[in-house]
Amino acid sequence: MMNKLSPQQALEKYWGYRSFRPLQQQAVEAVLAGHDALVVMPTGGGKSLCYQLPAACGIGLVLVVSPLIALMDDQVAAANEIGLKAGALHSQAGEVERRRVFAELNRGALHLLYVSPERLVAGGLLDIIRPHLGLFAVDEAHCVSHWGHEFRPEYRQLGPLFAGFDGVPRVALTATATPQVQKDIIAQLGLRKPVELIGHPDRPNLIYRSFPRYDQGHQVLEAIRQHRGEGGIVYAQTRKEVDRLVKTLARAGVSCAPYHAGLSALQRAKAQDDFVHERLDVIVATIAFGMGIDRSNVRYVIHANTPRSIEHYQQESGRAGRDGEPADCILFFSVGDLVTHKMLSFREEGISPQRRRVIERQLSEIGRYAISPVCRHRLLSEHFGKPYPVETQPGARAIDCGACDVCLGETEALPTEEARLTAQKIISAVYRTEGRFGAVYVTKLLLGSSDERIMANSHDSLKVFGLLKGTPEKAVRAWIDQLIVQGHLAVTDGEYPLLRVTQSGLDVCKGTETVRLGHPVIRSAKKKSRKAAAELPTGPEETLFANLRRLRLLLARKLSLPPYMIFADSVLVSMSVLKPADAAALREIKGVGDNKRDRYGKAFLAVIAGADPESIADEFPS
Template sequence: MLEQLLPALKQTFGYDTWRDGQAEIISATLSQRDCFVLLPTGGGKSLCYQLPALHLPQVTVVVSPLMSLMKDQVDALIANGIAAAFINSSQSREDILEVFAQLRRGELKLLYVAPERLLQPSFLARLSEVGVSLFAIDEAHCVSQWGHDFRPDYMALAQLKQHFPQVPMMALTATADPGTQQDIVQQLGLQGPLIYRGSFDRPNIRYTVQEKFRPLEQLLAYLKQQENNSGIIYCSSRRKVDELAAQLQERGFKVAAYHAGHDAINREQVQDAFKRDDINIIVATVAFGMGVNKPNIRFVVHFELPRTIEAYYQETGRAGRDGVAAEALLLFDPADIVRMKRWLEAEENPERAEVARQRFQSMASFAEAQTCRRLVLLNYFGEARQQPCGNCDICLNPPTQFDATETAQKALSCVYRVKQNFGLHHVIEVLRGSQNQKIQEYGHDKLSTWGLGKALSHDYWLSIFRQLIHFGLLQQDITQHSVLRLLPAARPILRGEQPLMLAVPRLQTPQKSSAKPSQQQYDRALFARLRSLRKALSERDDVPPFVVFSDATLIDMCQKLPTDNAAMLAVSGVGYTKLSRYGKEFIQEIGDYLANSVTSLLE
């Protein structure tokens, strides 16, 4: 049966081969078996139910949590010549009745719907009349109370097995630890399911954690390296989102803010402008979440520490869904840990509070790690790896250690001299010999430690103090305005009885490294021209640019340089429908570029 599907894989979706797991999952689905599918974002989950849907006799119902996500997926399916529709509250009554009419006539292969509407008795009755071949539960981690984005409406989906006992169900997610995986299978009542757990690894994403000193300056330096690429910047509060978006707009970036405090119309306009490449950057809270169906996001920045590794993994996973090189930058201030622990104390359910604390501690450990970032992520999700990835900040620029005994003694002595009654920045100002009013009022300019560290910058000392806190030599007392306190482990360092090695502070924004050569060997000038053509065609057809072709497809064109239909069909992501719709224009653009290149060489 799978051999019969290969032509459709190429003709409809434009791919020559299966990705990992797809053949096994599709085969089980066509045998009417339940499936649990864990694949990373960009790993080809959607194809696992979209391709079988073309060959199943009745409609495939896809449960999706967000209206914007439904629309994007339906637009992409229609662009590939597949009969698909959605039903949600954004539609008029007439639009919904027309979709129901298409269902009755057997014209639809896929129908996208939210769980709340799906479980309405009248909706279930209509589905019973027309018949269903498959239920696909997307973002299935929403089912589990242990999932990072639990939604009560998803739990009720277990009712589907009562109403449609013979219809197979496929649960799909990119983000679930072992406990959440088991809970999904149990909550949905999957019966003897095929369980496919793909790798969590996203090798095209480069993970970088940068210590936060002057966050706006660090962010601006990073964005200047991005060359107008699409990206998301996550902040923890609405106030910070609006403030940062305004600061970036003032500096000429094409950026917009997105959070739940904005009205629905504004949020929809911002998301639409981002999908259509009219703006490059979204500054958002996590409200800008699962509805992001834009494969050419090249970077994700976390301006503050996320609450869980699951959230961090899913949010960074929105970068590089097309498989092209992408980056994830986390700006980390250890003080975020203290603030987050305070927030966690508000959780009233003791069991959930304990789980939340454990998950946050894992996130904090990731940020503070001195080992390969990818290894920390993969081992957290139960994917045992020992080999460093070679594509994170730790692998590309390993921390340099130095004998910091004398430096630490200066820092610790200064905390002692100010009687352990002052915070981090005041102690640093004393060390650096500041003459500010507060230091003079307290007579701290008379201390023996005043000016001992003037040769080093404020940011350098900030990194040193953070490491001393991390190593358990100092503590910030949150009950007393975060004043610094000496801990017992500091005593042997102060007495010179024990040496101390610390990491050399990294104070500069790391320069943009070239990504893996296999992902970057293509003509950038031609790519820019093809991207401009894609934008023009998307505006003509009133669809987002990625619905025309993904960045990965444009890169493959730049590498293969197709100048006729047969060569264009050999490009990954080009099927017969896309060829007939867009092939002529792209072949013409490539031909003109090659001709101009030859002319330039001859002149």
């Protein structure tokens, strides 16, 4: 197929990098030495290079099992852009493409073949590729685990299929796996004494915020207005909420589109294509969207509803800032979301008691993450079995991360005694009304509202009436949610959920159980994050950077490619500052490999020298 290269040589030739990211080199060297490996890296950590680079080194054909067609197609295009031969076999591949893939397979000319687990399990393919096979790579490997957040039954059949290929190493890769899920991946895929490379899950460039939700449309719009003209993803729980948010944002002039299962495949493909190709700033989606998205310059991810688990949140919020630059991850929390998730999940036919317990645990975990006035980076890191900060030694003091609402002073914990008294007032109100009412009613009761129902029930005569008078309504609602998540109150099932007091809640009232409550802090000027905004060129370099971005966009549209596949923003920044005058100097820039230098170098050098981006793009061959 090709002359064999060392990992370092291949890294420089194809990717234009001179150094590896953490764990990449160990993963590549492990599989090249014939060992199995489990690789857990955060989104944006460079997992795909761990199996693409062995292909570039000449290991033979790398068979990549991937769960989403969009993800396969993007990775095939990206691999072909840097000079590797890649193809994909899936239900939407046309006859011409299938013939091309099989022709290159038969010639031994293919480096990477992407397939869905369903296609592989269907049979026949492994016999065809057996003579060329050098590595099995299972992407999104958490899908194999019952304990994971996106279980796919077909993934369970991969281990037995691999068993007939003793001499072929296997690498399993994921961004989100607790220690329990890691063990399950190893067992289910039959990894043999694997090299376990478990990266730290923390993404220091992401700024996490979690706030109570009280007005979904308004809160989402205000968050987006902090990022005018930048790319972002908004996640909502249902199709109806997606459509409602799109209408709200569009009326406010936001360039956006919906993405959910109620749209046709053509409509979904267009929305995704417009977003990835930067013709669209915002995509509003259900959780069906995101796994296959490789737009690196997403500056924010907003969860308008609470996700189903911390694993889901880590993966979905991880779509932000894949270029390493600062990005915002904002969660608007409501207990009602957890109730809805539970109701919908338990409706699934044939759901086992074990799976029910997993779902309940996951909902409890994401709820505690959302309401706890504790450093978000620390909570996420510890959930995945890692200490925070990254350098923490046993007994070390926790530090201010400078990159979450708690450490930035936007959310504060109530003083211990104030939290206890506030909780006791709320729990007493639920107890005094005998668990016959929901959160809205109890809130009005505590605020001393002259609501007709309260008067009709003579509840204005209760001692708890008006106990929190003068407190903002949204603060009381948020505290009720926090008490539910902490188990001091419970919510009944059904269309109209009612509150009731638990034994833990009674213990809070007796003073034998501790409670912690937090609240958003309104400040005239928010404390700035230590994660400064990306350092973009200024002065003449700023103009050049804008021209290079313009050229990239024009070429991307001409070639039907996402702009990031041509060059990342960081590469354009380097070009603007260093101003290379020839191909050799251009090749020295990090992220410019041989293939991209040869294909795009002349055009970008011309713009650096002062040429007009429009005319250069017009002359560029299609």
